[in-house]
Structures are given as C-alpha cells and as structure tokens.
Amino acid sequence: MALTPPQITTPLSGSQILVQCLLNHGVDIVFAYPGGASMPIHQALTRVSDRLRTILPRHEQGGGFGASGYARSTGKVGVCLATSGPGATNFVTCLADSKMDSTPIIAITGQVGTPVIGTDAFQETPIIEVCRAITKHHYLVTRTEDIVRVMKEAFHVASTGRPGPIIIDVPKDVQMRQITVSDWDPPMNLPGYHPDKRATRQQLEQVLELIRQSQKPIIYAGGGIISANAATHLRQFAEKTGIPVALTLHGLGGFPAEHFLCLHMLGMHGTIYANYAINEADLLLALGVRFDDRVTGKVSEFAKHGKIVHIDIDASELNKNKVAVLPIHGDVGHALQDLNRLLDAEPVRESPRGGRFADWIRQIEYWRETEPLRYADRDDAILPQYAIQRLWQILRDRGQLDDTIITTGVGQHQMWAAQYFRFNKPRTWITSGGLGTMGFGLPAAMGAQAANPLKTVIDIDGDGSFLMNIQELACCFTEKLPVKVLLLNNQHLGMVVQWEDRFFEGNRGHTYLGAGFGEEPYPDFVALARGFRCGSRRIVRKEDVDGALEEMLDSKGPFVLDVMVPYQEHVLPMIPSGLTVRDMIKA
Amino acid sequence: MRHVLSALVQNQPGVLSHISGMLASRGFNIDSLAVGETEDPNLSRMTFVVRGDDAVLEQVRKQLDKIITVVKVQDISSEDYVERDLMLIKVKAAAAQRVEITLLVEMFRGRIVDIGLESMMIEMSGREDKIEAFIDLMRPYGILELARSGRIALVRGTRIAGASK
Numbered sequence: 001m002a003l004t005p006p007q008i009t010t011p012l013s014g015s016q017i018l019v020q021c022l023l024n025h026g027v028d029i030v031f032a033y034p035g036g037a038s039m040p041i042h043q044a045l046t047r048v049s050d051r052l053r054t055i056l057p058r059h060e061q062g063g064g065f066g067a068s069g070y071a072r073s074t075g076k077v078g079v080c081l082a083t084s085g086p087g088a089t090n091f092v093t094c095l096a097d098s099k100m101d102s103t104p105i106i107a108i109t110g111q112v113g114t115p116v117i118g119t120d121a122f123q124e125t126p127i128i129e130v131c132r133a134i135t136k137h138h139y140l141v142t143r144t145e146d147i148v149r150v151m152k153e154a155f156h157v158a159s160t161g162r163p164g165p166i167i168i169d170v171p172k173d174v175q176m177r178q179i180t181v182s183d184w185d186p187p188m189n190l191p192g193y194h195p196d197k198r199a200t201r202q203q204l205e206q207v208l209e210l211i212r213q214s215q216k217p218i219i220y221a222g223g224g225i226i227s228a229n230a231a232t233h234l235r236q237f238a239e240k241t242g243i244p245v246a247l248t249l250h251g252l253g254g255f256p257a258e259h260f261l262c263l264h265m266l267g268m269h270g271t272i273y274a275n276y277a278i279n280e281a282d283l284l285l286a287l288g289v290r291f292d293d294r295v296t297g298k299v300s301e302f303a304k305h306g307k308i309v310h311i312d313i314d315a316s317e318l319n320k321n322k323v324a325v326l327p328i329h330g331d332v333g334h335a336l337q338d339l340n341r342l343l344d345a346e347p348v349r350e351s352p353r354g355g356r357f358a359d360w361i362r363q364i365e366y367w368r369e370t371e372p373l374r375y376a377d378r379d380d381a382i383l384p385q386y387a388i389q390r391l392w393q394i395l396r397d398r399g400q401l402d403d404t405i406i407t408t409g410v411g412q413h414q415m416w417a418a419q420y421f422r423f424n425k426p427r428t429w430i431t432s433g434g435l436g437t438m439g440f441g442l443p444a445a446m447g448a449q450a451a452n453p454l455k456t457v458i459d460i461d462g463d464g465s466f467l468m469n470i471q472e473l474a475c476c477f478t479e480k481l482p483v484k485v486l487l488l489n490n491q492h493l494g495m496v497v498q499w500e501d502r503f504f505e506g507n508r509g510h511t512y513l514g515a516g517f518g519e520e521p522y523p524d525f526v527a528l529a530r531g532f533r534c535g536s537r538r539i540v541r542k543e544d545v546d547g548a549l550e551e552m553l554d555s556k557g558p559f560v561l562d563v564m565v566p567y568q569e570h571v572l573p574m575i576p577s578g579l580t581v582r583d584m585i586k587a
Numbered sequence: 588m589r590h591v592l593s594a595l596v597q598n599q600p601g602v603l604s605h606i607s608g609m610l611a612s613r614g615f616n617i618d619s620l621a622v623g624e625t626e627d628p629n630l631s632r633m634t635f636v637v638r639g640d641d642a643v644l645e646q647v648r649k650q651l652d653k654i655i656t657v658v659k660v661q662d663i664s665s666e667d668y669v670e671r672d673l674m675l676i677k678v679k680a681a682a683a684q685r686v687e688i689t690l691l692v693e694m695f696r697g698r699i700v701d702i703g704l705e706s707m708m709i710e711m712s713g714r715e716d717k718i719e720a721f722i723d724l725m726r727p728y729g730i731l732e733l734a735r736s737g738r739i740a741l742v743r744g745t746r747i748a749g750a751s752k
Contacts, residue, residue: 128601129604132601132604132605132608136655138601140600157655189597190655191597192596192655192656192657192658192659193655314653315649315652316646316649316650316652316653318649319642320646320649323642
C-alpha cells in the first residue's frame with residue numbers, strides 16, 4: 001500500500017481525508033450514489049476525478065454489486081458509497097451477499113450528524129446495528145481524527161484472512177469538520193485480529209501420509225482457491241499427486257475445466273461423476289470450502305467412506321458441518337505451495353496416468369464416459385443449455401475465452417452457466433452462491449467491466465433476475481461499460497417452476513412472469529434495452545443463435561440478447577435438498 | 588455440559604450487542620452473560636455460561652474468536668477457577684420474620700442492605716447453586732423483586748490467560 005502524504009500542513013475536511021485514504025489504498029473506482037448525508041464525500045470525489053473514477057449506479061444495490069464484481073474480478077477491495085437511511089439500507093443485501101461469498105468490499109455510508117443521531121432524524125437508520133451480523137467488521141466513525149486509522153483497518157480486515165465486507169458509517173459533521181492530519185499511516189487498533197495462519201510442516205506431512213495410504217483420493221476445492229490466488233498451486237498439486245479435482249460453484253475457474261483431472265462441479269447440480277467420486281472416495285482433501293448444504297446434501301451421508309482433511313483460513317469452518325480427521329487452520333495457497341515443495345522432495349506417485357491411483361482414475365473415467373453432463377437437445381426451440389454451450393464455443397473459437405468474465409443472476413440459468421460454460425481461469429466466473437441473490441448479474445458485470453475495460457464481460461441472466469436490477473443498463477450506457485447480457489428468457493421463475501414440477505405436482509405458485517397465454521413475451525426486453533440506448537435483439541429460432549451471439553460479441557456498447565427458451569427444461573442432474581447421491585435425479 | 592467461557596473484548600460501543608446477536612442468531616444456548624470493564628479501560632471481560640457438548644463449545648469459541656473486537660477467548664471451566672454470581676433480593680418481611688431471615692442470611696454469608704416496614708433487601712454472592720438454594724429458602728416469605736449479575740469467573744493462581752488467539 002502506497003501511503004503518499006498529501007499537503008500535510010493544510011487542514012482537510014473529513015470527506016477530503018476519506019477520499020485521500022481511498023487513493024492511498026490504491027482505489028481507482030468507487031460506485032457511489034449521492035444523497036444528503038454523503039454529498040460532502042461526492043464533492044471531495046469531484047476534486048480527484050483524474051485519479052479516482054466515480055461510477056454512478058442507478059440504485060445503491062447496483063453500486064454494491066458493482067463493487068462485488070470489481071472485487072471478484074480483480075482480487076482487490078471494491079468500494080461503494082451511499083447516503084444515510086434508504087441509501088444505506090439498499091446496501092444490506094450486498095453486504096449479506098459479500099459476507100456469504102467472502103467478497104472483500106467496503107461500503108461507506110453517510111449518516112446524519114452526530115448531534116441528532118438517535119433522534120429519528122430525516123433519513124436516519126442505525127445501519128451499523130442493522131449490519132453487524134452481515135459484515136466482517138463495521139465502524140461508526142464519531143471523530144474526524146479516526147478516519148485515517150479506520151480506513152487503514154478496513155482495507156486490512158476486508159482483504160486479509162477470510163475476505164469479507166466492511167461497513168463504515170460516517171456522520172455528516174464528521175465529514176465536514178476540518179483537521180490537519182499529522183499521520184497518514186497510524187497504528188491499527190486490532191488486538192484480536194490475527195489473520196496470518198499457516199499450516200505447520202507436521203500437519204502437511206500428515207496430509208501426504210494420508211495420501212500415501214489412500215487408494216481413492218479426491219480434491220474438493222472451493223472459493224478459497226480463488227480468494228487465495230492459489231489456482232496455479234492447486235494445479236501443480238493435482239498434477240504432482242494425480243488426484244482428481246471436484247469444484248464447488250465458487251471454485252469454478254480455480255482448476256482448468258479442460259484438464260483431464262477436472263471433474264467439474266459437485267453437489268446438487270454437479271456432475272454425476274463428481275458426485276460418485278466424492279461418494280466413493282477414501283480420502284477427501286477439502287481445500288478452501290465450507291461444506292455448504294448445496295454441496296453436501298444430507299451431511300451425515302456426504303463422503304461417508306472418506307477421511308476428511310480440511311484446510312481453511314477460517315477456523316470456525318473446521319468441524320462446523322463435518323468433522324475432519326485432520327483440520328488445518330491456514331491459508332490454502334500457502335498450504336498448497338508448501339505441499340508442492342514437500343512433494344518435490346519425495347514424489348507420491350510416478351507418472352500422471354499410470355500412477356498409484358490408476359484404478360481409481362479408470363473408475364472415474366468410466367463414470368465420466370457413461371454418464372456425462374447431457375441434455376436432450378431440440379431443433380424446434382433454443383434450449384438454454386445449447387445457447388450457453390454455443391456462447392462458450394464461439395468465444396473459444398475467437399480466442400477470447402480467457403479474456404471473458406461471466407456473471408449471472410440466480411436460478412436455472414446460473415446452474416446451466418456453471419455446467420455448460422467451462423472455466424479455465426480464476427476470476428472469470430462471478431456469481432452469487434451463498435446468498436443466492438437475484439439481480440446480481442448485471443451490476444456485477446458492470447463492476448467487472450469497469451475494472452477490466454479490455455475484457456469481454458457477459459451477464460448470463462434469466463428474465464426474473466435481470467428485471468431486478470435492469471436499471472443498471474443506464475449506468476452501463478452512460479459510463480461506457482459495454483456489458484453483454486445473454487438473457488435466457490423463459491417467462492418464468494425457472495428454478496422455482498422446476499421445484500414445483502418435482503415436488504408440488506406442477507402447481508404454479510406465482511412463478512409466471514409473462515402477460516398471459518398467447519401474448520407477446522413480457523416485458524419487451526428489446527424495447528427496454530433500446531430505451532436505455534443499448535443494443536438488443538430477440539431470437540426464437542435455433543438457427544439464429546450463432547449469428548446473434550456473434551452480433552452481440554461484435555457490438556461496441558452494452559447489448560441485450562433476448563433468447564426465448566422453453567420453461568419446461570429442468571436443471572439436471574439434481575440431488576434434491578437434504579438427500580444423497582443415491583437419490584440423484586438424472587433425467 | 589456446562590461451560591464457563593471468558594472473553595476479553597475491545598471496550599467499544601456495540602460489542603455486547605454484536606456478541607449477543609451472534610450467539611442468538613446461531614442458536615447457541617446461553618445461560619448467563621455478564622460484562623464489565625477490566626483493569627485496562629480499553630478492554631472489557633465477558634463471561635458466558637454455555638450449555639452444549641464439545642462440538643457446540645468449539646463452535647461458540649470459534650465464532651467468538653472470529654469477531655474482530657474479541658481479543659481472547661478462554662474456556663475457564665477446563666481449568667481451576669473461581670465463579671461468582673451477585674444477587675440483590677427483596678423479600679416480604681414483617682417484624683415477626685426479620686430475625687429468622689437475618690439468621691438465614693448470616694448462614695449464607697450474605698448481607699442485609701435495606702430494611703423497610705414490610706420488606707428486606709439482601710445482597711448475596713457466590714456460586715450459582717448457593718444463590719439458587721437461598722432463593723428457594725426465601726420463596727415461602729414471598730420474593731418481591733430480584734436482580735442477578737450473571738456469572739463472572741477468573742482462573743486461580745498467577746497465570747492470567749489460557750490458550751486461544
């Protein structure tokens with residue numbers, strides 16, 4: 001962190017100090033929606049617009065998810081800003097989302113002046129009280145003198161250990177007061193925060209010993225691999241040991257999808273072979289994961305034949321849902337590096353395919369060949385799986401795959417994107433996993449695009465999710481963020497429809513979004529996109545898919561490709577909630 | 588299983604609310620929670636009595652540790668420790684009962700802190716079971732009001748802190 005003290009002798013307002021802190025911590029973009037209690041900060045932001053870009057979302061939630069998209073695509077801390085009261089409460093979902101998905105963001109909110117706090121003043125909300133449980137840490141700044149320290153602590157806490165969201169609530173008088181800052185790098189006051197945990201050599205040698213004893217090991221890797229920037233180390237470790245890798249939703253991209261050891265996603269909508277392999281494994285190396293219920297199903301039956309080694313930076317995840325024979329508290333990236341070093345000293349196996357796990361790999365190959373990920377394609381309609389597969393293939397053919405970032409909303413389209421778009425690189429896949437927030441896709445894409453102007457950023461979305469933050473098309477247009485939206489429009493809340501079909505005899509409980517039988521698709525997303533001055537096109541025929549995808553990818557500005565798809569498709573395979581691999585629905 | 592946990596926390600507004608909120612939202616069963624400043628004005632000590640098996644205790648500890656303002660967590664009940672609870676209790680006591688109640692208070696090594704025409708207020712400290720026993724003895728007289736501090740505890744000897752963090 002480059003801390004360049006500005007005009008030390010000049011008194012600065014709290015707002016100017018706060019903005020200078022953003023610069024000092026390397027922030028180049030903030031997503032900020034102004035209001036009465038945050039105006040002074042916006043005034044300060046206008047003075048540094050050559051170094052710090054302020055992006056104006058059209059809803060604070062869009063700004064919060066923009067910060068998430070920025071953070072997830074870069075690994076840096078994303079910053080968003082809103083006013084007090086409703087501005088601040090519109091961040092609540094973003095903070096909860098970032099907490100669940102360990103995304104490092106800092107949300108700064110204006111607050112009413114300290115003299116009126118607690119009087120139910122106009123646009124007053126006790127936002128810190130609201131947000132305690134859904135942030136990693138929180139600050140109500142009551143003195144201008146504290147701003148520099150609080151900002152330093154916030155960036156440190158957000159980005160170290162298990163990353164997470166921080167909220168900083170700054171009353172207006174604290175923003176306005178002028179002081180002379182004497183120390184731009186003050187000591188932090190965090191006596192209870194010790195994020196640097198590292199696995200011991202003894203623990204890692206135990207891991208290798210367990211691998212030596214194992215016949216059927218498997219790696220279960222998650223978002224921790226991405227957060228720890230450990231994809232390269234994971235690949236080396238898997239190749240050195242010859243152990244296959246199953247990934248969680250957030251682990252996608254943490255290990256190359258096109259690698260022969262990759263079993264893709266496990267869990268509720270994971271591949272059959274990944275779930276079989278987990279079920280049969282005698283050793284489960286759980287790396288940067290949290291044994292989420294969407295992964296485990298019935299937790300007592302999950303990986304019941306395997307010994308569990310669990311490496312995680314968050315001690316509270318160890319033994320939380322599943323007891324590990326070897327729980328290791330530490331950074332998974334460091335652990336993998338150290339394991340690789342130990343392996344270099346004494347190789348566990350001889351060669352990649354003919355190694356000690358040859359029988360196990362052969363078994364997995366058999367499952368993979370006999371029960372691959374598949375769907376019954378149709379020629380009379382565009383199936384969502386097909387559209388995603390074509391998007392992937394076209395990007396790959398154009399040589400753009402590694403420079404493409406995919407975001408999603410939540411629901412069927414999200415799971416199909418996870419299944420049929422193959423991610424080879426980390427930080428190219430940004431989705432709301434833990435909280436499962438509809439409306440995440442477009443603003444996250446907007447943030448990722450702002451952070452990565454040269455990359456192609458595509459929001460694969462559903463019509464329900466897309467409508468929840470569609471206003472951000474205005475931000476994409478005005479801020480020249482050429483985000484593409486592949487809208488898989490089935491006029492329904494597809495995932496809920498799927499559950500209705502499977503578990504409620506197909507009775508529709510308010511899951512239809514269209515205007516009625518025989519009506520044109522509703523709303524008219526093409527017209528809406530045009531209203532936002534974005535490019536758009538609707539397709540209904542399969543033969544138009546490739547041309548329309550090319551048109552979208554070639555377009556210069558934001559583009560909405562409205563793909564009409566049948567709502568009858570189900571995401572398969574599926575392990576129903578709380579059940580086991582034996583209960584998997586395959587067709 | 589009953590465990591007494593002691594946590595040193597940064598003395599900042601909202602810490603108590605944060606911790607009690609976390610315990611409630613994760614469904615941990617807390618029998619008692621007491622908080623007060625320590626010799627260092629920057630730190631407060633919170634004492635919890637938690638019921639649950641070892642797995643529950645481990646989670647409570649880790650979740651407490653995870654809160655940034657929590658500096659140190661110690662499972663006091665795994666060591667040699669002293670535990671106290673302070674109670675103020677007001678009982679009905681006409682002149683005829685005063686002597687009898689005073690004798691009971693002396694036997695429990697409590698103190699009478701206020702006497703009215705129809706009532707007495709007694710201060711009592713000690714372990715939970717002693718306090719409970721005294722409350723039971725007072726019931727026949729009629730308990731008017733009662734306030735308890737919750738359990739506080741420290742490890743015996745010169746050692747000041749156990750494991751963790």
